[in-house]
Amino acid sequence: MSHPQDPHRAFFPFGNPFRMILPKGLYLSHKLLALLNAFEDTLAERIRKLKPIDREDVLSLSWMRLAMESLCETHNDIKVLITALELPVCDWDEKWIDVYLDNSVKLLDICIAFSSELSRLNQGHLLLQCVLHNLNSPSPKQFVRARASLDSWRQHINSKNPRLENCFATLDNLTTTLNLPKVKNSAKGKVLMRAMYGVKVVTLFVCSIFASAFSGSAKRLMDLQVLETCSWAEAFTELQAFVNGGIRNMVSSGRVMVLRELEAVDITVKKLYPMIQDGVGPVEAEAFQISISDMGKRTEKLSQGLDVLAKEVDSFFQIVLSGRDALLCNFRVGSETSNVEEQQVSR
Template identity: 30%
Template sequence: MYLTKVSKSNISSFLPFRSVRKPSPPPINFDLIARSFDENTLRLLKTLSPPSIGFSWLSAAVDVLSSIHAAALNLISNLKSSSEESLVLYLDHSVKILDICNSISSEIERLRQRRLLISLVLHVLGFSGNDLHIPAPEKLRKARDSLADWENDSSVIVRRSCFQIQKPEDLIRQLASTVEIAPRGKISSAKNLIDRTIYTVGVVTVFLAGVLVSATNGLPGIVNIRVDSAEFSWADSFNGLQSTASDELKRRVGAEKKKGLLVEADDVAKRARIVREVIDGIVLVDRSKEEVKKETLDNAVNVLGKATERLSDGLDRLTNSVNGLFDTVMRTRDGLVERYRAGHQKQ
């Protein structure tokens, strides 16, 4: 009989109850994650040039806001935390943001309806440049009435009373009240990181959505929030951009004395006023100078047409951006609700 020598190492590998120790995962570097999120926020804010309060800037601002909300969802989804308070706070925020999106969409639709008046004018006065005759008096009168309706903007009072729940500026103030105190100190847990992330999203939302509400509703700056640069690397960029936007809103409110602050809408209003003045002057013209007046009117109408095209493009772009923000916030909200439910099911 032959005996086979078996080493202890081989025996141990066959022991059924011997546990294999798995290497423990490395600790999460919450500070590094926070720094990455802050750097991304700073990069996005820097893409916004000093505001001109036009559709182009507002659309870009809404796109930045959508990106920050999406980044926040991605960050929070990868963390395990019992910070229900912060998640509930965001869910409450999201309802207000969705209401703000709806109110902005209503205001955009109002501007589209006003644009139809200008479209009617362009149609009525769209005579051929080869035609030496000025449009008939009834056409001029119809065009002038439409231009007067545009300038009067009598729908503003109706619009301001049609909000069923709350005015968008009140929603902005309510959001601002929840981010008055910034989280401070070492980021040593998932809860600290989530609190900080929710604060960042809230502050940027108050600023950018506030400018959007102010510009589309003819209001000066609604609220300003000063962020501590010692705690947040994006604070200086944020504070500077907010200060510039606030000054621009105040300047335009004081200078224009109008219900609308949007650059493209104001440009159309100015061009429409010129066309109306040309029409007013036609009734006094000597028939021998009709050709000169016809050329003046033709030029004014062409310039108004180009301004209206810019307004239309701006409305379309802002509509797409607001719809994108609405969809992003809804996805973020749905994701956090699912996370909240999953956390309770494990308990």
């Protein structure tokens, strides 16, 4: 695992991941090849659509929503592919199942961490609402109360979420499973493992961006090196370079790495705070009201964006959870069927 202070982290460190999963001489039928090509073409198109026009849009809640929405669709695609492959769970290698179940638990933990951070950020909305309420109040103590609420908001926003720190260790651990177990004489298994590789690469990339954005640090961004023979590899490499490069350039220029909508609110807070502290004279009255109006609009935009993104993260959580439950259920059914057949043969 790379050290936290390293500016770049390159993966895959274990060599060619398909040396293990693409046995020589294993024939793919036209049907299986068509399924794999369709899956990878769709994945490539989704990756291309994630490239923002402006690099700074990456740290916006709207782009993050699109990224999580795309991730949900990709994970749904792998479910559809598994069904189309008609590969019973009982035919899965035990190592595949172990890796899948272990990875799904880690993804669920990451989702919980992201949800907790979105909830924490949204809690600050109440403090800002108190500020707006007090500033629109005729009470002589309005400035004192508003200033106290702003101080509380700043303290709240600048506090750290310990769950986010755990995300980076989890993501590092997940990269080690990109080198999947060997596929033993199974063409369908070959297709499944290759498709899962693409899903895991995109999942790691998106979750890395989220964890870095929420923590406010670009030091832990991942730079994944992917197999060039995948049809989506070029689109992914271009997206990753554009996104990670943009974030690092922003940080190197001296800007604090925060969500754009949160930064917009903070700008209005910094304008309002000295006015509240020193008082507002007749000359500053108009500028003061404009700042209050701006903060109200930006606060509402931030809150709405957090709510929408939280719903997408919850959707991803449910998709991962349902996929895990379905696998376990099918595995139990397959095991029970095998046991019944063995008992009938023994009689």
